[in-house]
Amino acid sequence: MSSEPIVASNISHESLEKYVEEISNLPKEQGWRPLKDLCLYQNFWFYPFFLQGALYARDHFRPRPTDIFLCSSMKTGSTWLKALSFTIATRGSHRLDGSDPTIPLRTTVPHDCIPFLEFNEYSTTTTVAAEGSKIQLYASHLPYTCLPKSIHDSNCRIVYICRDPKDTFVSLWFFLKKFVSNQTKTDPDPDPDQDHDTVSLIPIEEAFDLFCKGISSYGPYWEHVLSYWEASKRNPENILIIKYEDMVKDTGSWVRKLAEFFGCGFSEEEEEKGVVERVVEMCSFESLRDMEVNKSGMKHEKRGKEIESSAYFRKGIVGHWRNYLSDEMGKKIDGIVEEKLRGSGFRF
Secondary structure (H helix, E strand, O other): OOOOOOOOOOOOHHHHHHHHHHHHOOOEEEOOOOOOEEEEEOOEEEOHHHHHHHHHHHHHOOOOOOOEEEEEOOOOOHHHHHHHHHHHHOHHHOOOOOOOOOOHHHOOOHHHOOOEHHHOOOOOOOOOHHHOOOOOEEEEOOOHHHOOHHHHOOOOEEEEEEOOHHHHHHHHHHHHHHHHHHHOOOOOOOOOOOOHHHOOOOOHHHHHHHHHOOOOOOOOHHHHHHHHHHHHHHOOOOEEEEEHHHHHHOHHHHHHHHHHHHOOOOOHHHHHOOHHHHHHHHOOHHHHHHOHHHHOOOEOOOOOOOOEHHHHOOOOOOOHHHHOOOHHHHHHHHHHHHHHHOOOOOOO
């Protein structure tokens, strides 16, 4: 096998047609967006936009054994995990005392610092390796069972972050609401019979019912979590599971665990100089939210879609679901999750 991953800057027209045809034959359900159906692939629901890239990666991506994947379902803390991981991996290339304006996180949204598997970004030059580190990070929202077989067969390490399903649902609904509002006039394939200005996300109550049925982007969410949990039990050395709530409680300890997992643990000198604390501070929710690149209203256009960068930094608060869901709704999700995870050994 080549020491370099097989990459391609764009999906060819022939390949795209192949995947469009494959997707057209999949079971479909109306999703949270009126104009877009969700497609059922390997027992998980996908919007076609994400699935096309996933299928291309299935057929073409070849990792190196040293590659590291940051995996998650949507809105479970992936932005924070990417910021922390990128900073940990590139800390030798930049000063972390606040005086270095060249730090990528000050000029780039965290999602653009690490190539995303489903968007065929693994040919990008804006990667951790390009910043002078031997570590190559990739990101994906795919369930473990839907990752390319080449990743399963490699010795790649995987970090998986998950979050309380109730907070995950609320964060996902608000994110997609923001996303849809930006897409109503820029969608490349709108329905010609639909008044595009009236497109909006379905009400939160309807989205909640679908979420409880497992119908959401990359859902069912609990099956997504289980796919990585079961894989981690088979291969604990290569798969690290993180709960968002645990990382909130003790970020410094998890920063150290991530560095060790990446193979670049903090030295005694770095500990004495407070490097861990600097990483935590620079990548805190408040710090990231207040960076000009993340609050200035700039559009996130790298993937051909537009969204304000600030949409990635809404609240980040544990238990914020109580402001939008009733106790009864919370108990319903808890009951479903308890049933689905029973016997697995995993608990939120």
